[in-house]
Amino acid sequence: MFGQLGKQGWLIMKATSLPLALGLVLGLGAAAHAATLDDVKAKGFLQCGANTGLPGFAAPDNAGNWTGFDVDYCRAVAAAIFGDPSKVKFTPLSAKERFTALQSGEVDVLIRNTTWTMSRDTSLGLKFAGVNYYDGQGFMVRKDLGVSSALELSGASICVQTGTTTELNLADYFRANKMDYNPVVFEKLDETNSAYDSGRCDALTTDASGLYATRLTMKSPGDHMVLPEIISKEPLGPVVRQGDDQWFNVVKWTHFALLDAEELGVTQANVEEMKTSDNPEIKRLLGVDGTFGQAIGLSNDWVVNIIKGVGNYGEIFERNIGTSSPLEIERGLNALWTDGGIQYGMPVR
Amino acid sequence: MSDLQAQTDLYFVRRELAPPEPPPERTSGPVTWLRKNLFATPTDAVMTILALLFVAYALPGILEWALFKAVWDGADRTACLGDVGACWAFVKAKFPQFIYGRYPLEERWRVDIVFFLLAAGLIPMAIPAAPWKRFNLIFLMLVLPVVSFLLLTGGAFGLEEVETALWGGLLVTLVVSYIGIVVSLPLGILLALGRRSDLPAVRFFSIGFIELWRGVPLITVLFMASVMLPLFLPAGMNFNKLLRALIGVALFSSAYVAEVIRGGLQAIPKGQYEAARALGLGYWQMMRLIVLPQALKLVIPGIVNSFISLLKDTSLVYIIGLFDLLGIVRLNFSDANWATPETPATGLVFAALVFWIFCFGMSRYSQGLERRLNTGHKR
Incomplete structure (x- = not known):
């Protein structure tokens, strides 16, 4: 084939870089800044930074559509703005590139199980708009070990991923409680999990939501239990750029509206009937009374759109990670404050 | 009697x-x-x-x-629980996604046409007796990339625009590796010639380019393109992730191909150059008619080696949030509806099998090519 190249062949070979150069020019998008809500409305969709795959939070279904707890939060924000939960595009982001993507305006909002810490909140030019999932590090053990509390794990061998805050939290916890343990460390999360599954250690530790996901890939999930102790605080929430208060409010109040809707019993199924409710709180929430939606740059029926699109907080939780999903995570801390949890929606008034 | x-x-x-x-x-x-x-x-x-x-x-x-003991059919993870072997039901349920990524369902015929054109271009290329080799090559190197670009991205001729974020699976693997090959072969030849050129500017540019790209790992190039580049550009200015990966992979691979071809150029005896000069051939005529046909033939194994490793390196685009075949297989491990002990192994075996088919095909083609071009050098 090489021997047959004529003069034309040479010219053509050089010309193949032309479409590449053209694409480079065309690929450069228009600049956008400051008023994110106006920009989002103008382009007609929300660009949401999502995880590159985390069971229950962001994962593709059989048809390739993104589904999950965080994904539904993106859809809720899109529904609040456009009245249509499908007007959202997802940018899967790795842990390393997530903040850059938000800072540079590549995504409008980052809803990617990101832990709210002081340094992230204060020094990255970003703002956390709430906590949609209270996570924390927990332990999983075999049921036949006969342990019912993490405080009984003294002397146990524990599988842990190295180089993570998980490893540090583990050391802190055992030192604080004056217990001994044998860390069995691994470089990768799946190695850690399979080592535990094959019986190389007594307990496995990582974030509680991760423990439930791990249990799905075990040979006999019924033989394992997650201990009740949570030894670290991992509040996960949506993040926006600092300095755009209007956009910050839209995301923050979408979160509160989802919580308020659950508290007031407004569900995806009954949201239309609820509009005729006599309860003044429901009337205000659903925009029958007042102009709370307009005040943050949306329409007054914004909450109706959210709930119609994705349901309330409880429904999102149940569908993706709760007891009706394969993950079967209990509400725990994420129950409403009225049910013994700490999820507390600020009042709409 | x-x-x-x-x-x-x-x-x-x-x-x-x-x-x-x-x-x-x-x-x-x-x-x-x-x-x-x-x-x-x-x-x-x-x-x-x-x-x-x-x-x-x-x-x-x-x-x-x-x-x-494999499970061939099933609607979700419950089918693959218990004492079973490979969970092929997972691959079956996700198969369209592994091929097309999240390309919109009603537009997938466009991808099918591109796959068909690719096969239609490659098969006659692999059959020695098939005629019109030169047009075939022009089709593969020039027409196919342009037609595929128009078909796949759309936005013209009444085709709906499909953004590259939705591309995935085998489609991305083939697009990245094919563009990488089509760009890096001619660019590599030019760089190899440039590095042996008598013109200092050309020579130093080629040396600089090759050593720069060969000196950094592909992962670093991709990370720079996805993490650093957005910080240098004005806020809100993005350019396409797939394009970033394509440029990175193509330039990276050009540097490697250039060095392979330079090896071939060095193997051609000086007498060949002198003989060409003596016949009155100019530089480009000498290269095109005398030197390159011999040099390229010598380095076919090296070139194909580079292309096979390029095909496999496309998996690295996973780290910038693009999902090639391996990436999308791994992404689907996170679907809680299919999470079972057997899912990861099954998915990886499937991905390995597909990669092997393509790499083995390339390897066989190069061996056939070597045999066909082997005019009296057999040892």
Whole structure:
């Protein structure tokens, strides 16, 4: 084939870089800044930074559509703005590139199980708009070990991923409680999990939501239990750029509206009937009374759109990670404050 | 009764062919084949027996996992729980996604056309007797990339625009590696010539380019493109992730191909250059007619080696949030509806099989090409 190249062949070979150069020019998008809500409305969709795959939070279904707890939060924000939960595009982001993507305006909002810490909140030019999932590090053990509390794990061998805050939290916890343990460390999360599954250690530790996901890939999930102790605080929430208060409010109040809707019993199924409710709180929430939606740059029926699109907080939780999903995570801390949890929606008034 | 008849009766004359004797035991037959190929020396015999023992040890387990205890059908993870082998139901449910990524369902015919055109271009290329090789090459190197670009991205000729974020799976693997190959071969040739050029500016540019791209890992290039680049650009200005990966992979691979080709150029005796000059050929004529045809033929194994590793390196685009075949298989491990102990193994075996098919195909094509171009150099 090489021997047959004529003069034309040479010219053509050089010309193949032309479409590449053209694409480079065309690929450069228009600049956008400051008023994110106006920009989002103008382009007609929300660009949401999502995880590159985390069971229950962001994962593709059989048809390739993104589904999950965080994904539904993106859809809720899109529904609040456009009245249509499908007007959202997802940018899967790795842990390393997530903040850059938000800072540079590549995504409008980052809803990617990101832990709210002081340094992230204060020094990255970003703002956390709430906590949609209270996570924390927990332990999983075999049921036949006969342990019912993490405080009984003294002397146990524990599988842990190295180089993570998980490893540090583990050391802190055992030192604080004056217990001994044998860390069995691994470089990768799946190695850690399979080592535990094959019986190389007594307990496995990582974030509680991760423990439930791990249990799905075990040979006999019924033989394992997650201990009740949570030894670290991992509040996960949506993040926006600092300095755009209007956009910050839209995301923050979408979160509160989802919580308020659950508290007031407004569900995806009954949201239309609820509009005729006599309860003044429901009337205000659903925009029958007042102009709370307009005040943050949306329409007054914004909450109706959210709930119609994705349901309330409880429904999102149940569908993706709760007891009706394969993950079967209990509400725990994420129950409403009225049910013994700490999820507390600020009042709409 | 004539004399003649009497004579033939007296002498024995064979009227039909004797049945052929079987060949000697030592030169043919299965036993001899075995003795020659598998048990020629005591070492061979030991190796053969060890290999057979290993096959006997491993094969039943592999077959049981991959075939006999495998789950072929099922709607979700419950089908693949319990004491089962490979969860092929997972691959079956996700197969369209593994091929097209999240390309919109109603637009997938466009991808099918591109796959068909690719096959239509490659198959006659691989058949020595097929005519129009030059047009075939022009089609593959120039027409196909442009047509595919228009078809896949859309936004013109009444086609709906499909953003590259939705592309995935085998489509991305093939697009990245194909563009990488099509760009890096000509660019690599130019760089190799440039590095041996007498013009200092050209030479130093080529050396600088090659050493720069060869000196950094592909992962670093991709990370720079996805993490650093957005910080340098004005806020809100993005350019396409796939394009970033394409440029990175193509330039990276060009540097490697350039060095492979330079090896071929160095193997051509000086006499060839001098003879070409003596015939009055100019630089480009000399290269095109005398030097490159010989040099490229010599380095076919090296070039194909580069292309095979390029095909496999496309998996690295996973780290910038693009999902090639391997990336999308791994992404689907996070679907809680399919999370089972067997899902990861099954998915990875499937991905490995697809990669192997493409790499093996490239390898066989290059071997065929070498045989065909082997004009009197056989050793």
